[in-house]
Amino acid sequence: MKRKTHMLATDLDGTLVGDQEALRQLFVHYDDLPYETALVYVTGRHLASAVSLMEAEDLPQPDILITDVGTAIYRTDRLEEDEEWRRRMKADWQPNRIIEEASAFPALLRQDLPDHRRVSFTIPTNDRSVNEFGKVLNQKAIPHQMIISSNRDVDILPRKSGKGNALTYVIDKYADQDVEVLIAGDSGNDIDMLTLGYPAVIVGNAQPELLAIASHPDLFRAREHCAGGILEAWHYFYA
Ligand code: GLC
Ligand code: MG
Numbered sequence: 448m449k450r451k452t453h454m455l456a457t458d459l460d461g462t463l464v465g466d467q468e469a470l471r472q473l474f475v476h477y478d479d480l481p482y483e484t485a486l487v488y489v490t491g492r493h494l495a496s497a498v499s500l501m502e503a504e505d506l507p508q509p510d511i512l513i514t515d516v517g518t519a520i521y522r523t524d525r526l527e528e529d530e531e532w533r534r535r536m537k538a539d540w541q542p543n544r545i546i547e548e549a550s551a552f553p554a555l556l557r558q559d560l561p562d563h564r565r566v567s568f569t570i571p572t573n574d575r576s577v578n579e580f581g582k583v584l585n586q587k588a589i590p591h592q593m594i595i596s597s598n599r600d601v602d603i604l605p606r607k608s609g610k611g612n613a614l615t616y617v618i619d620k621y622a623d624q625d626v627e628v629l630i631a632g633d634s635g636n637d638i639d640m641l642t643l644g645y646p647a648v649i650v651g652n653a654q655p656e657l658l659a660i661a662s663h664p665d666l667f668r669a670r671e672h673c674a675g676g677i678l679e680a681w682h683y684f685y686a
Contacts, residue, residue, distance in 0.1 A: 448510045448621050451485040453685065454628045456614055456640065457677060459490045459497065461633040462650055464504050465673035473674040474507060476681065485626070487617060489513040489610045491602065491636050493561055494521065511621060516594060516602045516636050517613030518564040522621075532616060539590040540605045542566050548583050552576045555601065565608070568601040577601055596635035597654050611639030629684060631677045633657065641666065646684045650676030 455477075457463045463470065477484050486509040490497050494514050500506075512521045518536050520529040542563035549555050554576045555568040570577055581593050584603070592609060594602045610632075618626065630640050630647040634654040641647040641657075646665045649657050652672040660666065667683050669676030 448485045449623050451483040451510075452623065452625075452627060453480075453482055454485040454487060454618070454622055454626050455631070455677070455681075456487040456489055456617075456628060457631040458610075458633060458637050459488055459492065459500060459506075461652060461654075461673065462631050462637070463488070463506070463674055463677065464500065465652065466675055467504075469671065469673055469675035469678065470504070470506075473678045473681075476678055485510045485622060487511045487513065487614065489517070489614055489632075489637075489640060491516045491596065491600070494519065494526075495561065511617050513610065513613045513617065515560075515564050516567075516604055516608065517610040518604060518608045520613055520617060529620075532613065536564060536605045536608055538605070538607070541589055544587075544589050545584065545591060545603050548587065548589070549580060551583075552580045555580060558600075565605075566603045568603075569599055570601055572598050594636050594638075596656070598656075600636075602636060609639045610636060611643050614640045615643060627685060629677070629681060631680065633673075646680070648676055648680030652676075 488509045492514060497514050509523055512523050520532045545566045554570055554574045558567040560567060584591055590606045591603050592606055628645040630645050632641050633650050635656045638660060648667045648669050650673055651669045667680045669679045671679045
């Protein structure tokens with residue numbers, strides 16, 4: 448991956464995945480380019496769920512797979528987890544206290560996840576109790592960050608995780624130091640990576656929470672949806 452001059456770091460659901468014909472055209476474009484592009488998938492899904500989506504959609508194998516909203520990083524040559532990142536995620540992380548505090552908020556439905564790397568919930572549209580829950584976590588000084596996506600998913604994550612921090616770590620550790628990056632996303636859990644300062648694209652079908660991000664010369668708002676928006680942005684930034 449250190450030899451690849453370019454990198455596409457993209458969310459899966461609603462960004463890379465969602466329009467099969469556009470997806471096909473995007474990868475035809477990458478195959479035709481005179482340079483190699485590293486592929487990094489950055490998803491909210493857990494590993495098994497991400498792998499099953501990749502199989503169902505026949506996605507190319509990425510160089511790196513970041514799952515669980517940036518709380519786990521896998522090198523996909525052997526699906527080996529990055530142990531250093533795993534160690535960092537454990538610092539300060541107290542999932543049992545978070546679960547206990549959440550039990551006072553019946554509107555928060557715990558997502559069924561295979562482990563406690565993160566604690567995630569689904570909430571009814573426009574539920575307000577999630578704000579109260581956040582206040583309790585802060586008052587009790589339980590280290591965390593809260594990310595709300597699509598007015599539905601609430602992820603409580605270790606403080607130093609998130610897609611943006613995980614992607615920064617991956618670029619520093621695994622990529623060429625001059626790599627030309629494009630970051631793509633469509634919902635709340637993508638905001639911290641879309642605003643890292645690298646060229647980035649908000650696809651045309653993005654969730655309303657992305658309308659609020661401040662404009663920036665390196666932040667491109669695509670007209671096209673899903674993979675079509677990524678291709679539109681690739682032409683805009685790199686040809
Ligand atoms: C994906 C995950 C879900 C998470 C959401 C937002 O849908 O499957 O667990 O809460 O992304 O990050
Ligand atoms: Mg998405």
